[in-house]
Amino acid sequence: MTLAPPRYAFEERLDHWxxxxxxxxxxxxxxxxxxxxxxHATVSRVLSEPGTFSSDFSGLAPVQEDFEAFRTGMFLTMDPPNHRKLRTLVSQAFTPRTVAGLEPRIHQITEELLDAVAGQRRFDLVEALAYPLPILVIAELLGIPAQDRELFEKWAKVLFSGDQLTENSTMAEIEAALQMIAPTIREMNEYMLAHIKYHRANPSDGLTSKLCRASVDGESLADQEMVGFVALLLVAGHITTTALIGNATISLDRHPAAAAALREDPSGIPVALEEVLRCLPPFNELGRRTTTEVELGGRTIPANSIIMANIASANRDPRVFADAESFDFTRTPNPHLTFGHGIHFCLGTPLARMEGRIAFEALNRRYAGLSVARSEPVEFQNPAMIVSVRKLPVDVVPR
Incomplete structure (x- = not known):
């Protein structure tokens, strides 16, 4: 039986939004x-005003001790001034120059991963490339020993397992899901604290040692704060790239003329990937909490309300994007909100963009054709967690 081109479950919900x-x-x-x-305008405003729309939900629900340890350095869920301090310290180590310096190694890792499936006319692109590439890059960036990198893969799979959750899950269901991943959180915390202690005693040029040395006005990162950032880098940095590679493959499969044009002229890949990010953002919504009563869109929203800034809908607002429902792989400018906006704009954006670009440059060099296999099903991640694929069989035509 030949299957239709794959469609994400969230797309039906997107039609409603x-x-x-x-x-x-x-x-x-x-x-x-x-x-x-x-x-788009309302979502942009909310993401730009942390004083009114807080990222800190710590007072709304009890937090397990295991998760509280990670929250210490998880500046994604912080407001100023704590957010400013931590992000400034982390930015000293995780610099554009550090990211740019990874490019040769990312090329090498990509080629090694694709060499492993050379000669195969069908393989799972997630298993072969989209999943391991960012894990290997982040582990190497942090100076994780090669024999321990499988731990990172295991942790990432557990943290995004949550298949039992939906967008309407009860607090009890959420707490049960958190209980399931608590042992992994403890394992990550213990491992990373030991890793940081080692790098404090044995400085190097790697990111972990740079984080240990970062200092602003005499303040440095505590070990637990570094663990929170590493957890953020592992989860957000890894899953965003995995989603981007998979989502781009499906988007180009749906638009073969765009795929053919990019094989002919790969210089268009970065612009095309931005359109993938616009149309298929890995995270549909970003949550915020109102710190005071506020009016949005003619509605009065009470203080301490939870609001969900819908990135997927904002990215298709026709007042900002011409022909917003079309996939235009040459769209410029492209002010999508997939990586956030304002003080919480994703710090790992340059790395995700570079990994995506290098991945598709390599795929285009190796294959004259790449399409989603129609005789095997595509498996998707839980759409309540992330817009991404779990299994993506592809058919390839070698050059």
Missing amino acids: IDRRGVEPVYLDEENGMWRLLD
Whole structure:
């Protein structure tokens, strides 16, 4: 039986959000008591005003001790001034120059991974490339010994397992899911604390040692703060690239003329990947908490309300994007909000973009054709967790 081109489960939900945006861009979702924001202007405003729209949810629900340890350095869930201090310290070590210096090694890792499936006319692109590439890069960046890198793969799989969760999961269901991953959190914490202690005693030029040396106005990163950043880098840095490579493969499979044009002229790959990020953002929504009563879209939202800034809908707002529902692989400018906006703009964006570009440059060099296999099903991640593929069989035509 020949299967139709794959469609993400979230796309049906996206159709609903887009229809609703036209009549009610800000609304209260009665089912879960959260406010949803659907248009580009409102989402941009919310992401740009941390004083009014907080990223800190720590007071709304009890937090397990294991997760609290990670939160110490997880500046993604912090507000100023703590956010500013931690991000400034981390930025001293995780610099654009550090990322740019990874390019030759990323090329090498990519080629080695594709060499492992050379000669095969069908393989799982996630297993072969999209999943291991960012894991290997991050582990190497941090100076993780080669024999321990499988730990990173195991941790990432557990942290994004959550298949039992939906966007309407109850607090009890969420707490049960957290209980399941708590042992992994403890293992990560213990491992990384030991890793940091080693690098404090044995300095090198790697990122971990740079984090140990970072200092602003006499303040340095505590070990636990570094663990939180490493956890953020592992989860966000890894899963974003995996999602980007898989989502781009599906997008180009749906638009073969675009795929052919990029094989002919690979210089267009970076622009095309931005359109993939616009149309298929790995994370549909970003949560915020109102610190005071505020008006959005003509609605009055009380203080301490949970609001969900809908990136997927905002990225298709026709007031910002011409022909917003079309996949235009040459679209410029492309002010999508997939990597966030304002103080929480994703620090790992340059790395994800570089890994995606290098991956598709290599695929285009090796293959005259690459398409999603129709005789095997594509397996998707839980859409309540992330917009990404878990298994992506592809058919290739070698050059």
